[in-house]
Amino acid sequence: MAAPRTPDPNRRNPESTKAILEAALALARDQGWAKVSIEGIAARAGVGKRTIYRWWPSKGAVVLDAYAARLQDRPYMNAAAAEEGDLRGDLVRILGETWDMVSDSLPLLASLIGEAQHDPDLAERLWERLIGPSSEPVQDRIRRAQAAGEITADADPFRAAELLYGQVYLRLLVTPKPLDAAFLEDCIDLALHGLLKRP
Amino acid sequence: MAAPRTPDPNRRNPESTKAILEAALALARDQGWAKVSIEGIAARAGVGKRTIYRWWPSKGAVVLDAYAARLQDRPYMNAAAAEEGDLRGDLVRILGETWDMVSDSLPLLASLIGEAQHDPDLAERLWERLIGPSSEPVQDRIRRAQAAGEITADADPFRAAELLYGQVYLRLLVTPKPLDAAFLEDCIDLALHGLLKRP
Amino acid sequence: MAAPRTPDPNRRNPESTKAILEAALALARDQGWAKVSIEGIAARAGVGKRTIYRWWPSKGAVVLDAYAARLQDRPYMNAAAAEEGDLRGDLVRILGETWDMVSDSLPLLASLIGEAQHDPDLAERLWERLIGPSSEPVQDRIRRAQAAGEITADADPFRAAELLYGQVYLRLLVTPKPLDAAFLEDCIDLALHGLLKRP
Amino acid sequence: MAAPRTPDPNRRNPESTKAILEAALALARDQGWAKVSIEGIAARAGVGKRTIYRWWPSKGAVVLDAYAARLQDRPYMNAAAAEEGDLRGDLVRILGETWDMVSDSLPLLASLIGEAQHDPDLAERLWERLIGPSSEPVQDRIRRAQAAGEITADADPFRAAELLYGQVYLRLLVTPKPLDAAFLEDCIDLALHGLLKRP
DNA sequence: CCCTAACCGAGACGGTACGTCCGGTCTTAGC
DNA sequence: GCTAAGACCGGACGTACCGTCTCGGTTAGGG
Secondary structure (H helix, E strand, O other): OOOOOOOOHHHOOHHHHHHHHHHHHHHHHHOOHHHOOHHHHHHHHOOOHHHHHHHOOOHHHHHHHHHHHHHHHOOOOOOOOOOOOOHHHHHHHHHHHHHHHHHHHHHHHHHHHHHHOOOHHHHHHHHHHHHHHHOHHHHHHHHHHHHOOOEOOOOOHHHHHHHHHHHHHHHHHOOOOOOOHHHHHHHHHHHHHOOEOOO | OOOOOOOOHHHOOHHHHHHHHHHHHHHHHHOOHHHOOHHHHHHHHOOOHHHHHHHOOOHHHHHHHHHHHHHHHOOOOOHHHOOOOOHHHHHHHHHHHHHHHHHHHHHHHHHHHHHHOOOHHHHHHHHHHHHHHHOHHHHHHHHHHHHOOOEOOOOOHHHHHHHHHHHHHHHHHOOOOOOOHHHHHHHHHHHHHOOEOOO | OOOOOOOOHHHOOHHHHHHHHHHHHHHHHHOOHHHOOHHHHHHHHOOOHHHHHHHOOOHHHHHHHHHHHHHHHOOOOOHHHOOOOOHHHHHHHHHHHHHHHHHHHHHHHHHHHHHHOOOHHHHHHHHHHHHHHHOHHHHHHHHHHHHOOOEOOOOOHHHHHHHHHHHHHHHHHOOOOOOOHHHHHHHHHHHHHOOEOOO | OOOOOOOOHHHOOHHHHHHHHHHHHHHHHHOOHHHOOHHHHHHHHOOOHHHHHHHOOOHHHHHHHHHHHHHHHOOOOOOOOOOOOOHHHHHHHHHHHHHHHHHHHHHHHHHHHHHHOOOHHHHHHHHHHHHHHHOHHHHHHHHHHHHOOOEOOOOOHHHHHHHHHHHHHHHHHOOOOOOOHHHHHHHHHHHHHOOEOOO
16 A cells, blocks of 8 residues: 555666666775765766665665675685585685685775674675675584584584684784785684693 | 974863863764764864864874773773783683773774774774783783693784684674673683684 | 856756845845855855855855845836936936945945955956946936037046046045935036036 | 053064065965965964064054055155146146056055955054055145136045046956056046036 | 656755864963 | 964864755656
């Protein structure tokens, strides 16, 4: 009975969408996050501001979409199809694949997370679409290692992923030290062995 | 010899400084980060905008100063003077003390880190003044544990702190799950033992 | 063919325009020129500053428009339709009509001319819209007087108007003496007869 | 008994005064009136703002003083010493001498008069120090012409000067037409003869 | 095959805040 | 006690974007 408030997705202009996402990504990467604005995206995409506001709630959401779309355009990593090897080697491979996808756009990812601190809606989208899923392969591998008895059975795979990824995001967002492939490998070793000396 | 461009700190008005920091903190805590503006701080502090721009480069820097000043005003518990107990217990105490200081202003801390993602100068100040120093007690305790043979000698204390704190900051900034004292304790246990099953 | 830089006048909001002009006039008359500011006009008119800057280059231009609009709203007495009388009488009538329109806002007119001294664009607008046209009736009457042989044929009507009006503007802008209707009449007599004793 | 509010002129530093006046004049002539500010004058003169505010009430007053000082430095016109010639010739000479002094700084003079429209104190100073006195020689010559019977005895010399100078100031301040020596001569002729045809 | 509703570009609008300039007052140190 | 220097409060500047809105024009589908 009530008139629908949401716009009809079928009538969405794919060219405009594409132009907007490309413009957002280009601005974010070329001039940095601070220079991104809805107004700027609209101008660069040759699009009315209205068209952006119709489909996205904020500039963060646009950039997130643009960034996610770019990641999906990549020659998709086939973690699933990979042969199962030893635990450490598999973790190195999994993190390495993710690393290859994002290593050239770390500042953009950091800016998105930064923006999400004052934008709960963006925070949710970011977690649901990008960050949450990205730890699934690690959690899966942890679970298989638990089944194989390599890892304590009562460890929570989600917490295990946090132990591993926490180091990475801390570097990305806070610590003024390099974040590179070698560091990732060290993170894996440290997470696997922990701090206590083993007998 | 060259004429200094920076203003003379001796002529700084301490009352203005105090009013500005208080206004910044009040705004940040009451209305949230997004509502903080140089203009708003100046108005609430009864101060010219120029006076703020003279001494701080950005609103982030003001809020950081305000936040740091508040932390230092606390009746400081000095971890160093504490009786040395067992490793896990000391870590629980150290993290607990830090936690007590920041637990009522986590969103503000998160916003500061978020802002720092697009503001390298703020990022540096934040690390130097707030975040870097906060992990020193943990690193110290790790070093003593290494001397005592509890922890592998070749582990880097800084990396050890990253293993521990990474989990905390990941929760704070990214993961949509609760961050509380119980979680901190779990972080310590996980970091100490690592993922691999011990024989 | 080239993209126009100027905004499209068709999209101009007539209500905003009206509110701006009224606010400008009210501020200029109530508080005096010095208290007029774009910011103040915008606030009083309930309008964004941008809307003013979009259509006017300076506060002087706004006030000029407001002042000119107010003059045109007056129940216009058309000198042209007036019965032709003797030269002096007609001049008295013409100056009197102009006088009636501006006598209650002389400081505003003076301020506009004052402002125009440092603003060539305003000076041009002021001359084109207000001051230049105001001497036309005098020039017309001079021309008819030349045709009737009352005035030397080789006198330039524009210069004649300058002789007459110069005295008036000198009083308005420079001389600290009263400018009133009686003075206007004396200006006419002096301009008509000149200084040299007639035989 | 009461402490004097006005500063003691004897303690005035002549070097500062000179530097201020020179700086004011240089700024006014080089960058135009709009770029003149107390702050700018102080910086250029190497003087504290306080020193300017102590001796002048406004930037207009400073520039007026600077301008007046410059005029007095000129090789002073000796109108008084001039041989008395015929009326028209003397007027041409008197106006010509004034013209020679100001012709290279007309915009500055116009700006001063413009500023005086919103600054009654400046208006008074301007009239007393510069503009009023400048018409004295003309009034004197008019009086002598009246005594000689060349000019109607009942004409007010002050009004006569207004008739003559009004044309000049109108050009300077309002009319977008050239103001040059030839024009001055025409002003004299028109003022002497008036508009009415002589029998 | 036309009508009408939604999309689209463009951009004007009321606002908020920006970072800068300057006005006029006050403080500090030096002579 | 004047001076150079400049910090201070305050107000306005002109600009950048925000998110909403209105305007024609185009496009798509249901009558």
